[in-house]
Amino acid sequence: MNEEAGGRPCPRCSRQLYHRHCKYVCPDHGVVYDCADTFYYD
Template structure:
């Protein structure tokens, strides 16, 4: 079992996002952040 199923939580629904090609993708909402965002 994976202890770390995802990355940071989605700000919209709190589900774990995954990091792909310089983007954080929520399984529910799609791309939420990318490299151009300054919210880190």
Template sequence: MTDTETHHAGGPPCPFCETAMYKRHCKYVCPQHGVIIDCSDPFR
């Protein structure tokens, strides 16, 4: 795993399961549900 692939826990909670998401490449990813938030989302 490279430095750019490192998972950073402690992001916002997943809206489906309340698990802390991790940030990866401008996305917030839930370990259970996958990508939830993308920083290119205009509605966020």
């Protein structure tokens, strides 16, 4: 699986997000940021 810990925190719980393909995923809340979102930045 292509997954690496990212530097940004989850906006809901502040846990570290994982970068998976074009998405940032929270272990508790699932996908939080997606590259299709207009506010996405890497």
